[in-house]
Amino acid sequence: MTRSHTYLVNGSFSQGISPLDRGFTYGDGVFRTIVMRNSVPDSWPQHYQKLVADCAVIGIVCPSAELLMNDLQQMFAIDEIAVAKVVITRGEGARGYAPPAVTTPMRVVIKSPMPQYAVNNFIHGVNLHVCEMRLSYQPKLAGIKHLNRLENVMARMEWQEDTIFDGLLLDQQGNVIECTMSNIFARFDQTLITPDLGRCGVMGVTRQRIIGLAAMLKMNIEVSEISMDRLLRADEVIVCNSLYGAFQVAKIADTTWPQHALAKIIRSALNT
Amino acid sequence: MTRSHTYLVNGSFSQGISPLDRGFTYGDGVFRTIVMRNSVPDSWPQHYQKLVADCAVIGIVCPSAELLMNDLQQMFAIDEIAVAKVVITRGEGARGYAPPAVTTPMRVVIKSPMPQYAVNNFIHGVNLHVCEMRLSYQPKLAGIKHLNRLENVMARMEWQEDTIFDGLLLDQQGNVIECTMSNIFARFDQTLITPDLGRCGVMGVTRQRIIGLAAMLKMNIEVSEISMDRLLRADEVIVCNSLYGAFQVAKIADTTWPQHALAKIIRSALNT
Numbered sequence: 001m002t003r004s005h006t007y008l009v010n011g012s013f014s015q016g017i018s019p020l021d022r023g024f025t026y027g028d029g030v031f032r033t034i035v036m037r038n039s040v041p042d043s044w045p046q047h048y049q050k051l052v053a054d055c056a057v058i059g060i061v062c063p064s065a066e067l068l069m070n071d072l073q074q075m076f077a078i079d080e081i082a083v084a085k086v087v088i089t090r091g092e093g094a095r096g097y098a099p100p101a102v103t104t105p106m107r108v109v110i111k112s113p114m115p116q117y118a119v120n121n122f123i124h125g126v127n128l129h130v131c132e133m134r135l136s137y138q139p140k141l142a143g144i145k146h147l148n149r150l151e152n153v154m155a156r157m158e159w160q161e162d163t164i165f166d167g168l169l170l171d172q173q174g175n176v177i178e179c180t181m182s183n184i185f186a187r188f189d190q191t192l193i194t195p196d197l198g199r200c201g202v203m204g205v206t207r208q209r210i211i212g213l214a215a216m217l218k219m220n221i222e223v224s225e226i227s228m229d230r231l232l233r234a235d236e237v238i239v240c241n242s243l244y245g246a247f248q249v250a251k252i253a254d255t256t257w258p259q260h261a262l263a264k265i266i267r268s269a270l271n272t
Numbered sequence: 273m274t275r276s277h278t279y280l281v282n283g284s285f286s287q288g289i290s291p292l293d294r295g296f297t298y299g300d301g302v303f304r305t306i307v308m309r310n311s312v313p314d315s316w317p318q319h320y321q322k323l324v325a326d327c328a329v330i331g332i333v334c335p336s337a338e339l340l341m342n343d344l345q346q347m348f349a350i351d352e353i354a355v356a357k358v359v360i361t362r363g364e365g366a367r368g369y370a371p372p373a374v375t376t377p378m379r380v381v382i383k384s385p386m387p388q389y390a391v392n393n394f395i396h397g398v399n400l401h402v403c404e405m406r407l408s409y410q411p412k413l414a415g416i417k418h419l420n421r422l423e424n425v426m427a428r429m430e431w432q433e434d435t436i437f438d439g440l441l442l443d444q445q446g447n448v449i450e451c452t453m454s455n456i457f458a459r460f461d462q463t464l465i466t467p468d469l470g471r472c473g474v475m476g477v478t479r480q481r482i483i484g485l486a487a488m489l490k491m492n493i494e495v496s497e498i499s500m501d502r503l504l505r506a507d508e509v510i511v512c513n514s515l516y517g518a519f520q521v522a523k524i525a526d527t528t529w530p531q532h533a534l535a536k537i538i539r540s541a542l543n544t
Contacts, residue, residue, distance in 0.1 A: 004366070005292055005366060005367065007290075007291040007292070009291060015288065016287065016288020016289055016290060016291075017288055017289040017290070017291055017293075017296055018279075018288060018289070019279040019281060019288075019289055019359070019380045019382055020277055020279070020382065021289075021296075022425070023296055024289055024293075024295055024296045024359075024419075025303075025357075025359070025419070025421075026299070026419065026420075026421040026422060026424070026425050027298070027299030027419055027420050027421060027422055028421075028422060028425050031297075033367070058422065058425070058426065059429060083367060085297075085367055087291070087296075087297070094276070094277060094384065095277065095305070095355060095357060095382065095384040096428075096453070097421070097424045097425050097427070097428035097452050097453065098428045098429070099425070099428075099429065108291045110291055110292065110367065112366065112367040133412055136408035136409050136410040136472075137408050137409065137444060138408040138423065140405055140423075141422060141423070141426070146422055147296075147297070147298065147422075148298075148299050148420035148421070148422045149297075149298040149299060149300075149369070149420070150298060150299055150300060150330065150413060150419075150420045151410065151413070152298070152369045153294070153298050153300050153330070153369050153371070154330065154412060154413070155369070156368075156369035156370045156371075157331060157370070157371065172409060180369050181368070181369065
């Protein structure tokens with residue numbers, strides 16, 4: 001399974017990661033997942049900007065765009081579509097939480113195959129499991145895509161069925177936040193609501209891009225708290241991430257939605 | 273700084289960690305920090321038991337005690353005192369949060385020098401910084417020493433002064449939980465109170481051992497919620513971990529405490 005993955009550590013194909021790397025010891029780093037088409041990363045300006053911003057939150061100076069682009073172009077060929085995971089860590093440190101006075105951030109690029117999504121996801125939409133795992137509140141880390149992802153791992157372990165596409169994550173008070181690998185939008189008439197991620201959750205690049213599409217979609221956008229009850233009363237629910245773009249949600253628990261056109265329109269808009 | 277550290281990955285001195293290891297990608301693993309004396313780990317039964325229990329919480333089957341002891345004895349010599357950090361991860365996986373159906377846990381042992389504590393810590397006690405970073409509530413992961421430690425890293429980055437020994441961590445409601453690398457006890461007359469760690473914090477082996485010493489110390493033990501105000505009114509405050517044993521707290525913010533004998537008694541008791 002992992003043989004289909006290759007990686008580049010600080011520009012080298014032969015290197016492993018040191019157990020002293022703080023990404024390993026503490027999850028002290030951030031990452032991005034990006035589609036590579038013909039050796040070009042989708043939405044690179046947005047992904048790189050987010051990488052820099054997330055690094056800044058935890059006090060890491062992100063390697064230059066040139067260095068990362070160079071890594072990506074070493075790994076990904078013209079005429080292929082594949083997935084790049086770009087990881088930036090604080091680099092090596094001695095035992096103990098205090099970072100060394102001077103650190104050299106480490107960069108890792110992992111190449112993996114583009115997932116093959118079921119045709120049905122594009123036509124009828126996807127089903128969500130409602131996770132028992134609730135996201136914790138941590139305003140100082142909310143929104144950033146850091147390497148402390150045990151909540152997502154534990155949530156993802158809650159189901160095995162192929163018929164479930166993703167797991168819906170609520171916060172400790174029962175508000176809807178996101179899915180394990182996706183952000184979420186709920187449409188009420190001409191308004192698209194997406195959860196406020198000020199206390200937990202990851203602010204994905206595709207979520208941001210969809211917010212930016214609002215005018216084109218002739219939709220109002222609202223970023224706010226949204227309870228589970230309210231979500232289930234939505235006219236339409238959409239999940240999104242950088243790999244598949246957007247899918248309509250067909251079913252959450254006992255609630256089902258008929259087919260609508262919005263996810264398809266958003267997918268088209270994201271691809272242009 | 274990191275040259276004084278050596279490591280063993282799955283029993284090999286020459287191996288690095290794969291970027292596909294889930295300990296690296298998600299912090300999907302647990303660890304322990306143990307003093308090694310003459311090639312023998314301090315409190316090994318307690319540390320191993322805790323390692324197995326923490327692994328079980330996140331669904332990892334911990335490698336056998338024999339395998340880990342073999343690693344430790346390969347790395348640590350008779351006639352030295354040093355620190356072993358033992359890390360167990362879920363092992364390699366493909367991209368995505370779902371663990372593979374079959375995983376082979378990875379074990380890493382990192383050897384580092386025994387810290388040299390200031391003599392003053394043993395005599396007058398230590399000073400604590402009150403961290404601005406608040407611990408998040410996550411009952412499903414509370415108590416375990418997993419690799420998602422960004423909160424501790426961010427908290428530890430709040431101070432640089434050598435006069436500060438550790439940082440006091442409160443939860444989102446302002447209750448005292450622990451320090452970045454220590455557990456904490458507050459003495460009120462003949463009662464030792466230590467914070468309840470059901471929603472956040474790490475249940476250290478030394479905290480557990482001190483709870484077990486209560487009868488010998490002629491103290492009542494109470495595990496409960498403890499506010500910052502209440503902590504500051506304690507007759508005495510003690511911090512503890514597996515490396516230094518126990519130190520009295522001399523100062524937190526503007527509150528100071530005179531020298532008492534309890535930390536010294538606990539240190540003696542822990543060493544026997």
